[in-house]
Amino acid sequence: MSRQMTGAEMVIAALQDQGVEVLFGYPGGSVLPIYDEIFKQEKIKHVLVRHEQGAVHAAEGYARSTGKVGAVLVTSGPGATNAVTGLTDALLDSIPLVCITGQVPTHLIGNDAFQECDTVGITRPCTKHNWLVKRIEDLPRILHEAFHVAKSGRPGPVVIDIPKDVQFATGTYHGPKNIQHKTYRPKVKGDMDAIRQAVQMLGKAHRPIFYTGGGVINSGPHASQLLRELVRTTGYPITSTLMGLGAYPGNDAQFLGMLGMHGTLEANMAMHESDLIICVGARFDDRITGRLDAFAPHAKKIHIDIDPSSINKIIKVDCPIVGDVGHVLEDMIRVWKSTQPDVDKKAIRKWWEKIDHWRARKCLAYRNSDEIIKPQYALQRLQEAVKGKDVYFTTEVGQHQMWAAQFLTFDEPNRWMTSGGLGTMGYGIPAAVGVQMAHPKSLVIDIAGEASVMMTMQEISTAVQYRLPIKIFILNNHYMGMVRQWQELLHGGRYSESYSHALPDFVKLADAMGGVGIRCEKPSELDAKIAEMIAVDRPVIFDCVVDPAENCFPMIPSGKAHNEMLFGETVEDIGDVIDEKGKMLV
Amino acid sequence: MNTTHYPSAHIFQSPETHTLSVVVDNEPGVLARVVGLFSGRGYNIESLTVSETEHEKHLSRITIVTTGTPMVIEQIKNQLDRLVPVHRVVDLTVSGKVLARELALIKVKGKGEARVEALRLGDAFRARVVDATTESFVFEITGKSDKIDEFVGLMGPLGLVEYSRTGVAAISRGPEAS
CATH class of the missing domain: 3.40.50.1220 (TPP-binding domain)
Known part of the structure; x- marks a missing residue:
């Protein structure tokens, strides 16, 4: 099937032919022709994020929870550079994404035009492959090739950079049939x-x-x-x-x-x-x-x-x-x-x-308390509350992420979305947006830390706009917990810049953004408040105030072997455990 | 201190020099991909040459001389092979039949005995004079890299001004394509 159409129409036609249902993006000058085509159709649902990094993480959450390719559309210049963190995250965790970036018209490339950047140059090391499309004749092939490269072999993100004049130009569109890449043929059968x-x-x-x-x-x-x-x-x-x-x-x-x-x-x-x-x-x-x-x-x-x-x-x-x-x-x-x-x-x-x-050593044991919420206990109660429910978890990065991995139970694949390789704080909220878009009826919970949340919390506004009832479960210890833990272990307890002195009132914040805020400060209140969180059919920020001094154990200190673990209750004087060489490592 | 995250087993292997021939699609950015891979992952490039070899098929051949431990060399080959526009990576050193040549243009300035000596050495190394004035020569010399090293070294005291080298082009011996 081949038809005459503009480059912008080809983008939408190719996305539809490739089965894309949701597109995460943010408009701007050099993608306006594509946005115009989005306006004229109904098959692809566009989700307007609040920052391009959020678009990529949302697409990652969508891709990881469905097994499909995530699709992103951003503008040139800052749109593309803001997407870089998400692309790198997807590369390290092998998440299939197609990210379309607008570019200034071909005759302006290289002139330091407004909102111009060398997108393919910048994204070359953080994508599986990328293309700058200079001729309308190449566009349909590249669009379909991009999906093939993103999802086959070891999956990963790809970028298609499309100058504005190519979006306006008219050419012949071909469907995805018989698209075979010249060189890229990953091996799937083992020897x-x-x-x-x-x-x-x-x-x-x-x-x-x-x-x-x-x-x-x-x-x-x-x-x-x-x-x-x-x-x-x-x-x-x-x-x-x-x-x-x-x-x-x-x-x-x-x-x-x-x-x-x-x-x-x-x-x-x-x-x-x-x-x-x-x-x-x-x-x-x-x-x-x-x-x-x-x-x-x-x-x-x-x-x-x-x-x-x-x-x-x-x-x-x-x-x-x-x-x-x-x-x-x-x-x-x-x-x-x-x-x-x-x-x-x-x-x-x-x-x-x-x-x-x-x-029998029960390495995950921790000392619980009646006075103050232990983060591990909060996660155990949460796990208990979601038992039997159709639930997806995302996380931010840090102590809460490790505790979530230790204390939550996952019985099915594609239910756990976390930034593993790159360790991107701020991954969880946008990823939850993407997951909830794919699974509107399911319970989607972002296990978060208060520091990570501050990095991408503008996406709560996205969740509100699209009525996505994501639950942001903050284990709030006022610290960048993992940084604080390492400073305790390695730097004599000098907590350099790891304490947040001016956190927002998360309940009011949720309210201001159009969500629901719940604060929980006592272990005895946990069950009732978690139940309340699950029952609310709107985005929720759950501010769970936990023990600020709790550390994440067991732990293999840097530079040590698997049989040299540290445990929670045995660590008294932790400063001596890691030697000079270990301190050099990350 | 080692530069890897943790003391690793393969740093105890001794480094080897390998000549890799990489056949790629001649598309924009392909060289940047290859070079970026080497700099981004901390591999060495001792020599790199690139030129289109099959115009109709849009193929280019990149010849890279690199050093590393056997484990690193294997990594380099796998990483190169993983790049989408790469058709194939051939390790000419492993096949043991590598034919490698380099061309250099060498400018020498001098008069009297030094000038005669430079010409005589040029003859001995089968270098051709491709430009001459009353006080200078430009030699063209082809050969293995160490031959060129040696010739450049000899020209040093005889009035070497500057020189330009192409880097190594390599291919396998025998009738088969590499």
Whole structure:
């Protein structure tokens, strides 16, 4: 199907043909022709954000909670530069996005025109790929290619920079059929020899552990089902990264909780003492490995990843399998079933006994209080209140994010939206907007800190405009909690600039913005107020005033190994724990 | 102090020099992508040449000489391969049949004995004189990089003014395409 139309019409036609239902954006001079086309149609719903960073995070929330490609439309210059944080966030967390930016007319490019910036230059390192479209003839192909690149292989954000004169120009539009990229053909099927070898290693292991990540989520719900099948068939323990939570049910007996810097003792010890790590769609990030030369010293490693550059990047692995997690797991299960490996059941039983011993240590225990709300307790009550509900969580970044990962339970994939790789404070509110757009009937809660919230709180206004009843659950400790914790650990308790002296009254703020504010200061009030929050069908800011001195444990201090964890109740004089070398690390 | 986050295993590997041939779509920004990847991830570039090689197909060949530990070299290749406009990455050093050449233009100024000596050395290195005045020469020399290094070194005391090098162009020996 090919038709004559303008560039701006092509943008809308391509978005419709690619199945885009929601577009997050902000208008400006050099995207006005596209906005004019938005005005004339009804298929695509446009969400007007309050800042372009919010548009990208909202699209991330939308993409991550639906498995679809998120779509963003911003103007040239500041519109594009404001989007950079969101694009980088999406790149690090492998979120498929198509971001269309307006550009000054081609004859003005390079002249320092009003609202001109080198968008493709600026976004080159923070996108999977980007295009500057200089000719109308290229536009339809690039639009469809962009979606293909964003969602296939390891997903990621792409930018299409379209000068205003190209938006006005008329050309022939082609639909998305037969769009095949010249060079970009990611491999999805794993090598069968490697898969057979992996299954053999799996069968021989005495102390195996599955270490799974965001790749399982990105591969789709089918991959999560296959992961569950493989893990249950083998009976082996499983741990997950922050990004992978929900791929395997959080309350299952085989699940050891999250691993890494703020992971559980059982997960980290099991990694440390294992003899086989099966890494599925994770990337041995520094928050996971801790000290590299002491990382899982006895383990052989199988690494399943769609991105060949993730393999052997940080940790040398014994059996690399390049392919899509879903495809590879399917093959692994088939090979496992057909070969019926002779598992050493006694060894596995002994391994579980060891793990149960670590579990009995109850590493997430904290000292509760009747006077002051402990953040962990608040999250436990919240978890209790949402049980059985159709709920999605987003987070900001910091202590509250780690506590949320530790104390909330995720049973399904795509229910947990957090900024893992980039660690972007301010991610949660706009992401919640995106999630709620995709799931209007569901309960969407942003677990937040008061400092993060201040970064993108203008998006509450977006939520109000589109009647999105998002719940912003602030664990308010008046500090940038994680900064304060590190200052306590590493810098002698000199809390340099980590205390907010002039926080807004969040209840009044909510009111002023057209939402509902609830403040909770006593543990005894929590249940009733959480119930009230859930019952309100409008955006809510829940200001949960918590213990300002609470630290997030367990913790692997920087520069330490998995078996050198710190625990909440044992830490008295914490300043000595991290040596000089450790202080250099982030 | 090491520059990675944590003391890593691969820093104990010793660095190697590799010549990579990268076939890319000749589209705007492709060189910036390749160069940006090297600077952004802290890899070394010892030499880089780029030119369109197949005009009808819009293909260019980028030849990069880089150093790194085997793990880093593997990373570089995988990262390059991941760039959307990259067709293929060939490590000519691993195939063991690398044919690498560089061209240099070398300006030497001098009179008397130094001038004669420079000409004589130029002859010995099979350098061609492509420009001459009564007090200067410009030599054109082709060869492996170390041959050019050596020739430039010899010209130093004989009145070397300046020189320009193309960087390494490389291809594999034998009948097959790399």
